[in-house]
Amino acid sequence: MPKHAKLAPLCNVCRQINLANTNNRKPLEYSLGTWEQVKKRATKHPKCPFCILIQSYIDNSGLAYLYQTGPASIEWREQGGFFFETDGSNLSFLNEDTATSPHGSARIVKDTIDPALMRKWISLCEEHHGEKCRPRNDVIKTAENPNGVKILRLIDTLDQCIVEAKPGDQYLALSYVWGPVSPLIRLEQGTLDILTQKGAFKDHRDKVPVTVRDAMDLVQMIGQRYLWVDSLCLIQDNNEDMLDGVSHMDLVYQCSLCTIIASYGSDFNAGLPGVHPDSRDVYQEVFEVLPGINMTIINGVYNAMTGTHSKRAWTMQELVLSHRTLVFTEDRVFFRCRSNCWTEDTLYDCFPTAINKVLSSGGEIMFAEDNDKHPLASCIFHLFRYAPRKLTKITDTIHGFTGILQYVSRQAKSGILEGLFTSSFDISILSWDNFPRATTRPVRQEDFPSWSWAGWNGIKDGYARFCYDANSTNTWLKTKTYIIWYKRSPGTASLELVWDLSNEETHGAPDEHTIAYRPTPSDPYGRIRPSFLDGLQTQPTLDDPRREEIIKSELTKRKYHFLHFFAFTVVVEALKKPPAGSELEMAMVYSLRGQRGKQCGGVKLDNPRSMQTVKGPHELILLSSMDKYDGYFNDTIKHKRPYYWAMLIAWVGEDKVIAERRGIGFIYNDCMDVILPPGRVWKEIVLA
Structure with a gap:
């Protein structure tokens, strides 16, 4: 809304907020009457300027349904x-020239970015944040660093060609979405010689995706030279x-000086809005609420990231693993x-020691921590964000998460087997979908x-989310798994062990804070x-020709690893759908029924619909044991009744050599007498 030529007075309610104090105020909640009254004061003459701002925020928030009726209030919070x-969003004062604090302060955004501001952000981070934000420098494999990439190629934006990086070369990385088609120009065996010639990208600039071109230009604008882009x-x-x-x-993203996040648009030609003149339209409403006092709406970085980038699987790890990011949205840039x-x-960069906490309204993507004390739990939180995202190729399900897995595996001193951590395999195998639906x-x-x-499409939770205490969890691994x-x-x-002493030698011996097996x-x-x-x-032995x-x-x-092991299995009579309206229905926990229909446990089915026509009996593997149940399946049910973790399986083919998982659940220890005869059976399992 443009400034009013003749400003209407504030309503009696908004006068009590004392907007003349701008952001010089303490946390306090202000009553606004009712939401119906706010709307009336914003739309009926004389229109209250602050009510107009509030109504504009509500109308554009996507949450207008929350603010239709009932008591209305607004809160000035400690974070400003x-x-x-x-x-993840607030109303702030446009007071760049007079601000004594960044909390609740804002400034006008220009149509074109200010490269000096981007350079300032990086410099401030280097100056004030120390080791926490300092990129690693071991991306390239050397005699001293055998774990790096064999060859790191970079775009030399000065010589306009691909070069092989040397240890210590500083570069930015680009995180973007390709879209439905491949770029016109990519690094391939047939283009390698062409693209490594000086001036190659100048000669073929029209074939380079707009987003990549803009990133190359941005690198030079902020005084850097090298850029890493996957396709090139x-x-x-x-x-x-x-x-x-x-x-x-x-390593590619952890070692970059900064990662450019192209969060706007749906393909590689969306560009980086604001890098060049006329490339973005800044939407920033300015509301004059008192003579000479202007306000605007501020959105946090994760609220502003609404493009395809935030929905694609590959791009998540590029955000998680970076130490610094420059996030380009439709009309803003965030560092x-x-x-x-x-x-x-x-104005937080004008007060660099102040922390900006206005980031998201629930969709924040957490950075990986270099010294994460709880890497297994952190990985589940990342998986929770990753699983709903889209992949062009389902075959990339693990590839798109590999960066995070590799990062966590180093901290967990573990190998990786089909996306699971081998040094705590009994934990990793306990995974499930929070809310599976038919x-x-x-x-x-x-x-x-x-x-x-x-x-399984949708699995994004697991027992690892609860594994914070190393001492108790390691005791569980030692005494409750078999x-x-x-x-x-x-x-x-x-036939190879999933974990043994040689694996520990490869990945490193665990310390007292590491959740992992201690092989002997x-x-x-x-x-x-x-x-x-x-x-x-x-x-297992390999002496049965037919089985082999x-x-x-x-x-x-199938072209993936099988598990081969011996374990106890049990058989139950039936699976019973959870009662309508119950907590178990919300969590979709089916009850396991033994003899005479007695409940002996529960199970979260991987695909409830596929099991609707499968009649009992049903077989389960007893995986490990627990002393108490603690709301693991996204319910609030807790009890101290000992139970076994169990995996529901189905046999493939008439020979019943290969089995597949169909769900994860639990069976109470004291219900072994109601499972179907012959009770617990020691069985050889090949799990695909």
């Missing part, structure tokens, strides 16, 4: 600004080069680092094992061997 129900720095038709790059994606957030329309969509992802989160996990590899079908020469999982295993076979033929045939067909 007038807030309603959410934390990885040889797209060379599997070895692509695999090396994808498996080191965490978001691991310590703070500076923006074009706020659906016609294909939720089984056939390119991945059924025992992995990647094998399966000797083996894997069968596609191609060779070789006598037990690869470092457990106190339970007496019930005495006399039982725990290592089926396993090798299925491995060849």
Whole structure:
């Protein structure tokens, strides 16, 4: 709204807020009457300027339905600004020339970005944030650093060509979406010689995607030289080069000076709004609420990221793993680092020690922490954000999360098997969908094992979310788990332990804060061997020709790892749908019914619809045991009744050699007498 030539007075209600004090005020909630009255004061003559601002915010918030009737209020919060129900947006004062605090202060945004401001943000971060925001410098493989990428290629924006980086070269990385088609020009075996010649991108500029061109120009504008872009720095038709790059994606982004996040638009030609004249239309309403006192609406960085970038799977890890980001939205640029957030329309960069907490209304993507004390739990939180995002190729489900997995695995001192951490495998295998629903969509992802989160569309939670205390969790691994996990590899079908002493030597011995197995020469999982295993076979043999033929045939067909192990299994009579309106229905926990219909546990089905026509009995693997249930399935049910973690399985084919997972649940220890005969059975399982 433009400034009024003749400003109407504030209504009697808004006069009590004393807007003349601008942002020089303490936290306080102000009553506005009712929402009906606010709307009336904003639309009926004489229109109250502050009520007009409030109504504009409501109308454009996407939450207008919350503000139709009932008591109305607005709150000045400690983090600065007038807030309603959410934390990710507020009303602030346009007081750049007079502000004594950044909290609740704002400034006018110009149509074209100010490169000097971008340089200032990076410099302030370097000056004030220290180690927390300092990029790593070990991206390239050397004799001293064997874990880096073999070859790091960069776009030299000065010489306009692709070059091979040297250790210590400083670069920015670009995070963007391709869209439905491939770029006209990519780095391929046939274009490598062309694109490494000086001036190559100048000669072929019209073929370079607009977003990449803008990023190249931005790099020079802020006084830098090198840029990393996936399509031009990885040889797209060379599997070895692509695999090396994808498996080191965490290092590429962690080692970049800053990552440019192209969050606006739906493809690689959307550009970076504001980099060039006439490339963006800034939408910034200015409201004069008192003579000479203007206000505007401020949105946090994650609220402003509404483009395709925030919905694509690949782009999430690029945000999570970076130390610093320059986020380009439709009409704003944000600098978001691991310590703070500076923006074009706020004044926090003028008060660099003040922390901007106006970030999101619930959709914040957390940065990875270099010294995360709870890496397993953090990974589940990242998976929760990742799982709903879209992939062009479902086969990239794990690839798109590999950077985060690699990052976490180093902190967890673990290997990775089909997306699961091998040093705490009994934890990782306990994963589920928070709210599975009966659906016609294909939720089984056939390119991945059924025992992995990647094998099901929607799995985004797991027991790891509750694993904070290393001491108690390690005690659980040592005393409450019992399966000797083996894997069968596609191609060779070789039988290997999932974890043992040699794996620990490869990934590093755990310290007292690490949740992981402590293998010994006598037990690869470092457990106190339970007496019930005495006399039982725990290592599979390969001497059954028919079984081996089926396993090798299925491995060849499926092309992913199988698990091969011995475990106790039980059989229940039926699965019963949760009662309508109950907490169990909300969490979609089906009850397990034993003899005489007695409830003996519960299960979260991976695909409830697929199980609707499957009649009992149903078989479950007893995975591990717990002393109490603590609301794991997104319910509020808690009890101290000991139980077994259990996996619902279905056998594939008439031979019943290969099984697949169908759900994760629990069976009460004291219900072993009501499971179907013959009770607990020690069985060899090959899990695909």
